[in-house]
Amino acid sequence: SQQGEEDPQALSIQEGENATMNCSYKTSINNLQWYRQNSGRGLVHLILIRSNEREKHSGRLRVTLDTSKKSSSLLITASRAADTASYFCATDSMDSNYQLIWGAGTKLIIKP
Amino acid sequence: DAGVTQSPTHLIKTRGQQVTLRCSPKSGHDTVSWYQQALGQGPQFIFQYYEEEERQRGNFPDRFSGHQFPNYSSELNVNALLLGDSALYLCASSPGNTGELFFGEGSRLTVL
Numbered sequence: 001s002q003q004g005e006e007d008p009q010a011l012s013i014q015e016g017e018n019a020t021m022n023c024s025y026k027t028s029i030n031n032l033q034w035y036r037q038n039s040g041r042g043l044v045h046l047i048l049i050r051s052n053e054r055e056k057h058s059g060r061l062r063v064t065l066d067t068s069k070k071s072s073s074l075l076i077t078a079s080r081a082a083d084t085a086s087y088f089c090a091t092d093s094m095d096s097n098y099q100l101i102w103g104a105g106t107k108l109i110i111k112p
Numbered sequence: 113d114a115g116v117t118q119s120p121t122h123l124i125k126t127r128g129q130q131v132t133l134r135c136s137p138k139s140g141h142d143t144v145s146w147y148q149q150a151l152g153q154g155p156q157f158i159f160q161y162y163e164e165e166e167r168q169r170g171n172f173p174d175r176f177s178g179h180q181f182p183n184y185s186s187e188l189n190v191n192a193l194l195l196g197d198s199a200l201y202l203c204a205s206s207p208g209n210t211g212e213l214f215f216g217e218g219s220r221l222t223v224l
Contacts, residue, residue, distance in 0.1 A: 033212070040218075042202060042215035042216050043215045044215070045212045088155075090154075098209055099145075099157050099168055102154030
């Protein structure tokens with residue numbers, strides 16, 4: 001079963017614009033992570049945010065977490081063509097024995 | 113420092129056959145997890161190995177089995193292949209049970 005639900009399923013923007021993706025989940029979590037996957041290849045870890053954190057930054061990435069709404073957002077600023085990929089959120093919790101439960105992903109296309 | 117390596121990268125099997133996929137974890141990592149990713153979906157947790165034992169298992173039938181060797185490398189075996197087993201099989205390693213996962217590029221299995 002999938003815990004996270006990313007929104008939108010697909011997003012197409014112009015290079016240089018900001019991209020925002022959202023993730024909602026169902027149960028209380030321990031950590032929430034975001035990963036990127038280029039066209040059917042391996043996943044690359046982007047950022048981990050703990051349940052007691054509200055915001056984290058890494059370069060052009062900004063992640064927020066709202067545990068009251070059971071949701072997170074990933075903002076990519078000043079997008080580049082190389083950001084074209086699928087983005088997944090994954091959560092772990094006591095309910096999942098701390099195994100990661102993944103959403104279906106947001107497919108991001110950056111148009112040059 | 114080599115990351116996670118998987119072999120083979122692509123393979124084609126017929127229904128009823130058996131397949132073995134291999135994974136070498138990132139140096140220093142003792143925990144290996146296997147995921148199945150169908151096209152357009154997020155990864156689904158198959159099982160996790162630590163100290164040569166299956167520590168946790170997802171909702172997959174007994175046709176899926178695995179092994180971890182003393183050098184921490186791992187194998188995923190799937191018996192009696194079904195068409196629905198066609199997917200990208202991802203191996204991920206980590207220094208423990210939680211936190212960031214490091215993924216290989218995956219083994220794409222096609223069952224005809």
